[in-house]
Amino acid sequence: MNRRTFIRRGLWGGLLLAVGSSIGLASWPTDRSRKPRRGLRAIDERHFAILAAVAARMVGAPKADPIEIAHRIDAQLALGAPEARADFGKLLLLLENALAGLVLDGRARPFTHLSPAAQDDVLAHWQRSSLLIRRSGYGVLRKLTQAAHYAAPEAWADVGYPGPPQIGIPS
Amino acid sequence: MSQAIALHKPGAFVDAGTLADGATLKADVVIIGSGAGGAVSASQLASAGFDVLVLEEGGHHTRADFKMREDINYPMLYQEAGARATKDVGVTILQGRAVGGTTVVNWTTSFRTPAHVYEHWRSAHAVGGVTVEQLGPHWDEVERRLNIQQVSLDETNRNNRVLYDGCKALGLAVETTRRNVKGCMKSGYCGMGCPVDAKQSMLVTYLPDAVARGARVVSRCRVDKLVVEGGAVKRVAASVIGDDGYNVSGKQITVEARRFILAAGGIGTPAILIRSGLGGGMVGRRTFLHPVHGTAAHYKDPVEPYYGAPQSVASHAHADRGDEVGLFYEAAPMHPMLAAVATPGYGAMHHGAMQRLPYLAAHVALAIDGFHPSEEGGTISVRESGAPVIDYVVPLRVRKALLFGAKTLARINFAAGATEVGFGEFPHVLARNEKELDRLTENYDVMKLPLFSAHVMGGCKMGDDPKSSVVRSTDLRHHTLENLHVVDGSVFPTSLGVNPQESIYGLAHLISERLASAWKT
Numbered sequence A: 001m002n003r004r005t006f007i008r009r010g011l012w013g014g015l016l017l018a019v020g021s022s023i024g025l026a027s028w029p030t031d032r033s034r035k036p037r038r039g040l041r042a043i044d045e046r047h048f049a050i051l052a053a054v055a056a057r058m059v060g061a062p063k064a065d066p067i068e069i070a071h072r073i074d075a076q077l078a079l080g081a082p083e084a085r086a087d088f089g090k091l092l093l094l095l096e097n098a099l100a101g102l103v104l105d106g107r108a109r110p111f112t113h114l115s116p117a118a119q120d121d122v123l124a125h126w127q128r129s130s131l132l133i134r135r136s137g138y139g140v141l142r143k144l145t146q147a148a149h150y151a152a153p154e155a156w157a158d159v160g161y162p163g164p165p166q167i168g169i170p171s
Numbered sequence B: 001m002s003q004a005i006a007l008h009k010p011g012a013f014v015d016a017g018t019l020a021d022g023a024t025l026k027a028d029v030v031i032i033g034s035g036a037g038g039a040v041s042a043s044q045l046a047s048a049g050f051d052v053l054v055l056e057e058g059g060h061h062t063r064a065d066f067k068m069r070e071d072i073n074y075p076m077l078y079q080e081a082g083a084r085a086t087k088d089v090g091v092t093i094l095q096g097r098a099v100g101g102t103t104v105v106n107w108t109t110s111f112r113t114p115a116h117v118y119e120h121w122r123s124a125h126a127v128g129g130v131t132v133e134q135l136g137p138h139w140d141e142v143e144r145r146l147n148i149q150q151v152s153l154d155e156t157n158r159n160n161r162v163l164y165d166g167c168k169a170l171g172l173a174v175e176t177t178r179r180n181v182k183g184c185m186k187s188g189y190c191g192m193g194c195p196v197d198a199k200q201s202m203l204v205t206y207l208p209d210a211v212a213r214g215a216r217v218v219s220r221c222r223v224d225k226l227v228v229e230g231g232a233v234k235r236v237a238a239s240v241i242g243d244d245g246y247n248v249s250g251k252q253i254t255v256e257a258r259r260f261i262l263a264a265g266g267i268g269t270p271a272i273l274i275r276s277g278l279g280g281g282m283v284g285r286r287t288f289l290h291p292v293h294g295t296a297a298h299y300k301d302p303v304e305p306y307y308g309a310p311q312s313v314a315s316h317a318h319a320d321r322g323d324e325v326g327l328f329y330e331a332a333p334m335h336p337m338l339a340a341v342a343t344p345g346y347g348a349m350h351h352g353a354m355q356r357l358p359y360l361a362a363h364v365a366l367a368i369d370g371f372h373p374s375e376e377g378g379t380i381s382v383r384e385s386g387a388p389v390i391d392y393v394v395p396l397r398v399r400k401a402l403l404f405g406a407k408t409l410a411r412i413n414f415a416a417g418a419t420e421v422g423f424g425e426f427p428h429v430l431a432r433n434e435k436e437l438d439r440l441t442e443n444y445d446v447m448k449l450p451l452f453s454a455h456v457m458g459g460c461k462m463g464d465d466p467k468s469s470v471v472r473s474t475d476l477r478h479h480t481l482e483n484l485h486v487v488d489g490s491v492f493p494t495s496l497g498v499n500p501q502e503s504i505y506g507l508a509h510l511i512s513e514r515l516a517s518a519w520k521t
């Protein structure tokens, strides 16, 4: 974003924030159609739905299972510090938030309500953002979702990885 | 409730889960952390006849647990299940968490500390009590025990071989590395724990040596704090970790001892001091990471970066760049999860790149941080739950060096026959030749280079001036608490310019010998 667009967005941003709050953009409900298959350990169902929607765009492998990926990340977060869990929840809500999206990217819907192509645009905005919080937020979501998919054996054949060798383990 | 525990002999590996809630253990010496510094100290002090108790937060995992699978072994063996990062998540940090510490998952590259590093520490950081001459015999001994030997060129895998060939073609100094292995099968899974016990990590060397001499190693036991009374450390308060390996079970134990050694590593050691109310001054300051930037190169023929000894070649051709930040170059193994994390982009672009995994060569440039007066490194603090955080905004000059490193690695790979070289998340550089490389990296915003680290050093600096250090250099004793020592990678005043493990082994070997003789008299 160059200086001029920043100023323009800055001005418009203030106005939109005011209008947006009055029409409840910030609290537009999340599309929760991506539901957990089993009990959650670290995040709630709303976070889960957003996370699975992100996974569906981040991981390009045709056989990727966004629900399973979100479950794996939930299990991983359950092993982390409570503050890290809380931060991650905030990050998901920031991505989902239609109001922030409107101010910064000109989209007026929550992430989970966007078309796949529009979701990709949001990810591109975050990836390229001049705001460190968005760039690093993108990095966290990218790495966690892609790692959760590719770490598991089901993903290996697709990328030509034969798996660990059979080694005669000395007794 | 207090529980009598069989003392001193025989030694044993004990799971803290088997201890009663409220148990009090006693020992002559308590060592907190069982990695490079803790294990060597434990073995030496147990050999000298002291009753040693080692407390380790991670689990006691052995080769049968090392399944060569990233989904199983990263959560099992790494801090924060593999997801540790700096506060602004600008640098991903890999660090071990297990009986044996980071040595269980490291890639076995072994270097002695370069002589000029100790010279710099002596002149710039008042480290007067340790010299490379004094360390020499201790390194000899460690190298014997850990079977540290130089790799021959024909043992290298292709990922390392292209680094070697490319350096040679460009006239850059390059060598095969020395490794701490015995009977290595070159499977390529060092980072997930050695499945055949070939890696001579602390898990299979100094810790069993310590136990054979009566030491007890208590796993799944996280030290929350040291308790100081009357100007001395009296005991430690620790939490027993629950069945998931991470969260506390609710059980607490206490350990009383005459002497205490902190060996919980960079990040872990300063965090314990801060939680104990012993922070301030230089505690948690000057934490260095050897910030790493990775380069991906594609070849026409398979590289199979997942098989073979992960690191067997290193170049220090650019370690000394005068006033600019120095660099060294090594290879990095690439299994699908690490490759996915290291590959930029999302969706189809990311997947397309992942499908070329067998043809990928991956190399890293490591920046030698902390030598310039302006480089103060990162700072450790603790969050409300007690969990540590490192705040390290990698300075511009370090980042500029890493861009230079990325370009050098690209040239090395072109010289070795790569068809394409890529790095960076956005802008993503993907070049087929040097001309494209130069064009794409012109005006590159180095603040956007994605970084990681596997070498946490510093945070509890040694030195003979109490104002600018935490422990004195002759015996790594805390400047004010006479029965507290720090023996791990956190005492280094800067980074090292070489992979750290042998620097820590040698220093721990020397210092624990000094402590044993001082304490006996």
Ligand SMILES: Cc1cc2nc3c(=O)[nH]c(=O)nc-3n(C[C@H](O)[C@H](O)[C@H](O)COP(=O)(O)OP(=O)(O)OC[C@H]3O[C@@H](n4cnc5c(N)ncnc54)[C@H](O)[C@@H]3O)c2cc1C
Pocket: B032, B033, B034, B035, B036, B037, B038, B055, B056, B057, B058, B094, B095, B096, B097, B098, B099, B100, B101, B102, B103, B105, B106, B107, B108, B109, B110, B111, B191, B221, B222, B223, B224, B263, B264, B265, B266, B268, B269, B272, B311, B454, B455, B456, B487, B488, B489, B490, B498, B499, B500, B501, B502, B504
């Ligand atoms: C993937 C990877 C590859 C590497 N490859 C190499 C290599 O090839 N060559 C090389 O020289 N170096 C390598 N390293 C680095 C090297 O292994 C470390 O620098 C070294 O082990 C650090 O030693 P240390 O004693 O400071 O800490 P560690 O070995 O990390 O040990 C510290 C231990 O303390 C424990 N601990 C922390 N807090 C507490 C607490 N509160 N209570 C109880 N226990 C606690 C931790 O769980 C840990 O087990 C690598 C590191 C990684 C992550």
